[in-house]
Amino acid sequence: MRIELTPRPQIHPLRSLLSPVLAVVATACLGAVLFALLGKPPLGALYAYFVEPLTEVWSVHELALKAAPLILIAVGLSVAYRSNNWNIGAEGQLVMGAVAGSIIPILLPDASGAWVLPAMMVLAMAGGAAWGAIPAVLKNRFGTSEILVSLMLVYVANLFLDYLVRGPWRDPQGFNFPESRDFGASARLPEILSMGEWGGRANWGIVIAVVAALLTLLLVSRTLKGFEIAVGGASARAARFAGFDARATTLFAFLFSGALAGLAGIVEVSGAIGQLQPSISPGYGFTAIIVAFLGRLNPVAIIVAGFLLALSYLGGEAAQISLGLSDRTTRVFQGLLLFCVLMSDTLVRYRVRVHRRPVLTERVT
């Protein structure tokens, strides 16, 4: 058996629109097989995963709560990936953003007023961007692999957070738990609708995320910077001829994606959590990579993709309760989804033919 790929002369827009849908359907089918292997009813498990969380008000709120950081990070990553800069350390930038943003509520617990939250967000974006700048500067200056450096920095950031909450930033009244003090009211991201029939935990983070996605859409489609990013990603040579500075683009890509990951970090700790803990993210920085690819690096599509991956987190929890499925299934699911997304991307770009036997004769023209 042999597989032959022929590049398609042009990419049909409908095909590239449908490919993520195809990937999701394929993942659901593989998921059904996985559930059957685990001895659970496949359809029941899929229902628990993907439908049940949408049937109750509180869980729709949870969905928005989890989608916000995913969308924020993925939108930033999409800009980096468009320009061929492989930032895979968003998890670390999220953590450092959360740490930087938490300086105010932890060191100045009496600070109050409307300035507190915006200041925390600015600090968080600066923190995330600074952490993201390290791989970019090292790549520009020395030619190191940004992939490995950004990933290594995830471990360093996590250890730094661990040190802070067990050491200098531990809550003095916290009975020795490794947690910071609770953030004051001014430092908490308010809920959109906390009371009433439709109330729940969802906070303004999701609104920030959607606005960030739309602004990024403007950036990539309507500005010179966006054009530079697209050209640099498509062909480094063409970008050089156009006089675009590849190093500046790399730095911009990492600062931008780092800042948005940092923002996601402060949204998470000032919203859902309300304090610093040794672990503040269930791998949002890595899952957001899947979100970015599922959204085909398009900021608007990323909003949809972010909700879908948020659903996989919630579905994992729901399936754990109703079917006794391990929540680790979620990770497997997410990995499968990325495989399917990449595969369907090939189907968009190439015509695929499978030959039973190897072709031995050369075609004579």
Next chain:
Amino acid sequence: MIEAVLLSIITASTAMLLAALGEVVVERSGIINLGVEGMMVVGAVSAFAVAQMTGDAYWGIPAAAAAGAAMALLFAMLAVWFATNQVATGLALTLFGLGVAGLVGERFIGLPGVGLQPIAIPGLADIPIAGRVLFQQNILFYLSIVLTVAVALFLFRSRAGLRLRAVGDAPAAAQALGISVLRIRTLAVLFGGACAGVGGAQLTLVYTPQWIENITAGRGWIALALVVFASWRPLRLVVGAYLFGAVTIAQFHAQAFGVAIPSQFLSALPYIATIVVLVLIASNKRFMMINTPAALGRPFVPDR
């Protein structure tokens, strides 16, 4: 004392060395597989599971190799046959592998493992210091050394190795000479997966004979950095791996000596050292240019 330190360095390094050896072959064929961490962790859990169920640690080794290769096959199908983006596919493999290992390993948490026993080599085992450090070791240590030499000979002293490097440097030219680029790349990726799997087995059969979630703790990623450090040359990997092993265990010894540094900073050392080493190596541009496989990371679609 010196014996104990050297032994612990070697024990902390062997997993990385094995995984990096596989990745050298993969990258020499022009493929970059960032899924080392995922293949390694699946190998680790498979080795533990099989050793636990059979009661014989040796069965864990082929199980880990097979599991790593199975993961690699998934990668080869996508990245080699269907020309998907190698960076993203490798990442997917890591995420998938960590999930699968967590799922499979759930029932093994807290169970006692079965460790590999050392094998003394008659005659050599009695040499002072070197005897205990090098010749009273477990089979995976011996394997890592034999494999290093074998991979070096294969890559640089055999016809098949020359073909593999040709595929990694100029796939189109290799194809024109009648070499099947995709077949060689597939085999290289499978070998890399088996090596990463066995590297994982070293963690659950020797380093800490039990199953802990995320037992690899970034070793797969450090193995990837080691490949760059060794400039894609197997013999240099040994130096690099033991250097990193030394950094890894430095934290335990520093704590034993009562060094007053927060433990988290010591734990961060291997990761920071990786970055420093990458910078030092990469700043020598000429050196990098000579050694880096020219077609590294670029999908190859044979045209007709």
